[in-house]
Every structure is written in C-alpha cells, then in structure tokens.
Amino acid sequence: MxxxxxxxxxxxxxxxxxxxxxxxxxxxxxxxxxxxxxxxxxxxxxxxxxxxxxxxxxxxxxTRADLVIAVYRHQVETCAEAGPALLATAPAPYAALEEWVGLFTGFLVTKHGLAAALRSDNAGFETLHAYFLDRLLPVCAQLLDAATASGEIRPDVTAYQLMRGIGNLCVGAESDPRYDARLLVGVLVAGLRRPD
CATH class of the missing domain: 1.10.10.60 (Homeodomain-like)
Known part of the structure; x- marks a missing residue:
C-alpha cells in the first residue's frame, strides 16, 4: 500500500x-x-x-426511541466496564462494590424512565432487559465474589438478589423528590458487611 x-x-x-x-x-x-x-x-x-x-x-x-435505546445500551456498557476497572483500582473489593452499586443505582433511576418510554414496544424492551441482565449480572457476581473472598461481606447473597433488591429500591425514585433511593441502597449494601 x-x-x-x-x-x-x-x-x-x-x-x-x-x-x-x-x-x-x-x-x-x-x-x-x-x-x-x-x-x-x-x-x-x-x-x-x-x-x-x-x-x-x-x-x-x-427518533426519540432510537435515542432512548442508545442511552440505555450506553449506560449498561458503562456500568459493565466499570466493575473490573473498580476492582483493579479500589483499595478493597468492598469499596469497589460500593462504588459500582452507586453507578448501578444512578443507571437504574434513569432506566425506570427509559422503560416507561419503551413500553409501547414490549418485545424490544424484553430484548433490552435480557441484554441488561446478560451484561451486568456477571459483573455484579465478580464484585460480590471478590468481596466475599476477602472476607468483607457475607457469602449468602447472590448477584441477582442484590441487583433485584437495588432495583426494587429504585422504583419511583425518578418521580418522587422526597425519596432518596441512594440512601436506602447504601443501607442495603452496608448490610452485606460481616460484623466485626
């Protein structure tokens, strides 16, 4: 050439x-x-x-739907890429988990609004939800496994349970200024710590 x-x-x-x-x-x-x-x-x-x-x-x-779907996918990828990066740089696995949960919570508050915008396309939303689980469950599991192996957290909570619990705490947060989902998610994550 x-x-x-x-x-x-x-x-x-x-x-x-x-x-x-x-x-x-x-x-x-x-x-x-x-x-x-x-x-x-x-x-x-x-x-x-x-x-x-x-x-x-x-x-x-x-179209707005194109933008909403692209934002959703972009946020999933940002969250997925953050997990391993945080494990590599945080002072301890629990600190990486806490920081990742903060990012995940921010995404979920947005996600509920995105979901509402996509309700008219149920099949499309189901595909996006499957993509969300496929990309983020392994990342959450990696963070939990590292924090469990280091002895920082209890071993009996699965990635799915944690993500589902966080998701439930985030429902409605985007439309209620009196409700602070981040505060309650922080309480949930603190509850994973092993007692000293």
Missing amino acids: NDSGRSADSAAGSKRKDARRNQRVLLDAAAAVFVASGVEAPVRDIAARAGVGVGTVYRHFP
Whole structure:
C-alpha cells in the first residue's frame, strides 16, 4: 500500500474515532438530561448540554426511541466496564462494590424512565432487559465474589438478589423528590458487611 492509501485509512479511522466520541458525548448528555428532566425532555436541551446543534442529535438518532435505546445500551456498557476497572483500582473489593452499586443505582433511576418510554414496544424492551441482565449480572457476581473472598461481606447473597433488591429500591425514585433511593441502597449494601 502506498503512503496515500495509508493516510486515507488513517483519516477514515480518525473520523470513525471522532464519530464514536461525538456519539458518546451525545449519549452522556442525553442520560444527564433524562435524569434531570425525564425522557420526554426537549431534544434542544440534550443538544445544548452536548454542545451541538439539534440536527446533530437527529443525524445520530432519528427518533426519540432510537435515542432512548442508545442511552440505555450506553449506560449498561458503562456500568459493565466499570466493575473490573473498580476492582483493579479500589483499595478493597468492598469499596469497589460500593462504588459500582452507586453507578448501578444512578443507571437504574434513569432506566425506570427509559422503560416507561419503551413500553409501547414490549418485545424490544424484553430484548433490552435480557441484554441488561446478560451484561451486568456477571459483573455484579465478580464484585460480590471478590468481596466475599476477602472476607468483607457475607457469602449468602447472590448477584441477582442484590441487583433485584437495588432495583426494587429504585422504583419511583425518578418521580418522587422526597425519596432518596441512594440512601436506602447504601443501607442495603452496608448490610452485606460481616460484623466485626
């Protein structure tokens, strides 16, 4: 391959990388706006938070459903990738678990609003829910196993039980300003600790 072919490949790769970065910025902005204002928030608010024009949002996500699904998948991936990274950097497995549960809780508060927006497409939502479980159950199990092996937590709670409990505590949190799901999830996670 000659130099012009290599530079064309390099330019194309750079454009793809920029497009992925721009899409990530849009998804992060949409998630933040959804948390603050709900999934029916105006697209102009998402565009403003991302620092782009409204047309850019529609170019990436032609419909609101496309955007909602993309935010959901993006948040699942962010949560899934965070687990191993936290285990590698946290001072102890329990600290990694606590931090991951905080991220997971933030996602769940948003997820309930996303779920409501997707109710008209039940089959699509079921597919997304299966994706959610397939990606996040193993991550939660890895964190629990590490904290159990280190002797920091009790061994009798499964990843599914913990995720289901956290999910139940998050129901309705997005629409009730008097309810702090994070506080109660913190109590739940603290209850996993072995007594000294």
